[in-house]
Amino acid sequence: MTQEQYAFEPVPLDVLIIGAGLSGIGAAHALSSQCPDKRYLILERRAAIGGTWDLFRYPGIRSDSDMYTLSYSYKPWANRKSIADGADIKRYIEEIAEDSGAIHNIRFQRRVVSANWSSEHGRWDVVALLTDAEGNEQEEHYQARFLFSCSGYYSYDEGYRPAFPNEEAFKGQIIHPQFWPEDLDYTGKRVVVIGSGATAVTLVPSMTAKAAHVTMLQRTPSYVVARPQRDGVAHTLQKWLPLQAAHSLTRWKNVFLTQFFYRIARSRPEQFKERVLHMVKTQVGDVDMKHFTPDYKPWDQRLCAVPDGDLFRDVRAGRASVVTDTIDSFTENGIRLSSGEELEADIIVTATGLKVNALGDVTVCVDGQPMRFNERMSYKGMMLSDVPNMIVTFGYTNASWTLKAELTANYACRLLRYMDKHHYRTAVVRRDPSVQEQPFLDFTSGYVQRAANVLPKQGDRAPWQVHQSYLKDKLTIQYGRIDDGVMQFQ
Template identity: 45%
Template sequence: MNASTPTVDEYDIVVIGAGISGIGAAKYITEAFPGKRVVILEGRANIGGTWDLFKYPGIRSDNGLHTFGYEFKPWTDPDAIAEAPKIVNYLQETLEEFDLNRLVRFEHSVQRASWSSEDARWTLDVTTPDGDRRISANWIFAGTGYYRYDEGYTPQFEGREDFRGDILHPQHWPEDYDYSGKKVVVIGSGATAVTLIPSMLNHAGAAAHVTMLQRTPTYVIPWAKVDSAALMFTKWFGEKRGYALTRFANIWIERGIVKAMRGFPKLARAAIRRVNIESLPQGFDVDTHFNPPYDPWDQRLCLCPDGDFFEALSDGSASIVTDKIERFTETGIALESGEHLDADVIVTATGLNMRLLGGIELDVDGDPVHLPDTVAYRGTLLSGIPNLAIAIGYTTSPWTLKISILCRYFCALVAHMDAFGYDSVRVEADPAMERRPIVDLSSGYAQRAKDIIPKQGTGLFQMSMSYQQDAKILRGPLLDEALHFSSRADEPHRLPAPANEAIHA
């Protein structure tokens, strides 16, 4: 910060991030507490988070928007799997419809947040285009996502500097980049690669050919871009009721699919293999290119709308190679098998770098916070850190489902504190409790981050990846022995939990 004392702005609740989590949280918070001073701090110049940051061809949701959208605002576009511009428009409509635009402060990047128990407030150091500012608040709600916005993950490739073409990471795709008539190799087999490849083909200015180069196969299945049941429900019951019915049905259908696949992995693998065989030309080597070494939902499944990825492989405009990279060359990539892939453009769709809380430095009463030492409580509070909530969505279900149920708990907790005159709450976790990373997947990004992110434990300290399980965790009794409340006038102590006090959705 500058040597001069920054201006101090006072708020009750600071929401960090104007993406899908932050905007959703702001709606619930302002509705529950119309008298509180609320602000949304967005480090970038636009809303949308992920959906505004990524500019690569075809960037879209990997879930149906009837569950990915907010429960309080119907998704009315016919496309259930939608491209990023449509999602950003939906978020902008949400801001306008619920008068949230007035709360957003763009290019306000939080660098540090310091908690004072004496004052029962956070002090945030914020950089803005007009200079450094200081913000004071009783609560922080962090809707900052789970990865670094300033850099994606790219492994070290020998010979990278020798390649004479362009090397692009999807997270930093140049707008209006011209790949027409070029041979493209996409390194990676996740959702980004499965989205990119068909989007770069079969249109004016298309690539000459796109090759997916994967070290490890991924489960890929076709999925209807338009939800015919949603259209039927809307026609029969109207926009709001039709959306609610579609959302309810899809929540349970999606959960049933995940549970069935995890419960019967051999049958799930066989079913996916059958779908892949039916989606590709006769004789296609499915067992090499679509045969992951892990069970379904140990990592996320990839959806391709209306089978567009399989169509690109079937008509020859795209191909797939399963091999390991030996090195980059002047004209492409040399593989360990001895094969060489010619390329004009190499796309490193190799993943993300995880980071929670946007890299903000935290301290509590002057003691720095080390996030891996904290444990998530009910998926939102972190042990040892007062008055701070985070939003982390599901990995096996749409992200936004978590936000709705999590925000209800948050608002009920704040309302309870207001009613009883408490101005801070701190979670304490049993030191002997077994712990594991908060994102418990075998995916590369999760494995790379396991030593830098918070942990989860057991019981209410478990990071649920099921909406139905969260309904029990977050809609159950509001208070328990892990919560320690205090006010500036009193010594910290536990508040007895009424047996019948619960969160109602």
């Protein structure tokens, strides 16, 4: 391709946002309302808004966080469901894009492949591939003073999919939830869902209405808790207060409750575990509790929420079952387990997890030198050591993603206004060599452990720590000093 064929933005952008999902649209809204003088664009690799909530199409796709904290503080959640369907969340994101005007600043089907920071020019040079209707790719170039990565933490191109012995012998269909066929008919079929995480506990009760039977096959159990589909307090407040006031009160109520139960779980794990298992036992009925009794402490991995206990209800009624065992091999008619039992299936769903990546697999360089994310340290969970003018959105593991995403977007706007006030063009955090490295996430989930060589590190002291506390982050991020001695300006 010749130089004349390249597509260029004629004037450097103030901010380039990568991703038009919940985080990216939230970042655009923050810029529009707090930095209205900034010129920005959003590059989105897909053909629609929504990110996760546009990508996943499997039955029952929904949030595993309450929507009063998964929604933004400025955009009340008016739907009656506290645990919302994916389509409703996607519509919510689209409404924010319309309200903020972000919809006019999105360039769809642009996959960002590289970004290089130039200290000489004080800007990012970004290369994206535009995919046309015929599938042809054309290279486009963008320049921006600030880069805002809102592309999430997992690969859109592939999920985590371990190979199982003798898979080729199975005569039925094998499906990964991330690539669910639109025309799949599982009416009257025997379905086995491999996995025990949020996707598995969502799929199983969503398929029982049509399937002959659904079995959740798990290697080890997860903590599964029932949460109400509707928030009674929220609905009561909405009857007596303006919607925004009711939303704010409900949001703070849920923030405090989530943090309270998390602290109890971490400080008194045995008592918390006993209570959770007791609640499960009362709902699931006469089922061997080994299928719901994990061998790890609560919140060593994320808890799975089931709205109104739908999974427990289907297991109790016999429409679904849970099997805890390992896979010996696939067979023509299903799966042979290590115990010798064979699970017959027409469809096998491999709900085996996500493949974590860094910044949507964008190759990042600083002055031509490649940057390895696992060699960088995270500053307040949203910037990387020695990487100028870049913000990375990464949400909580023990609470709603959006809580941290909103704090991050607001901080980015504070930083931009501070730089304008003092006539700075570059902001970069420099790591003190005495700060000791620690894992980015203190989590034992498989997707986190597999990503140890992908994720950055955190430090043993502030501001290099990645807090899993919205209250602590709100104080340090929203009200902490911008010029704190770690952030350096030019």
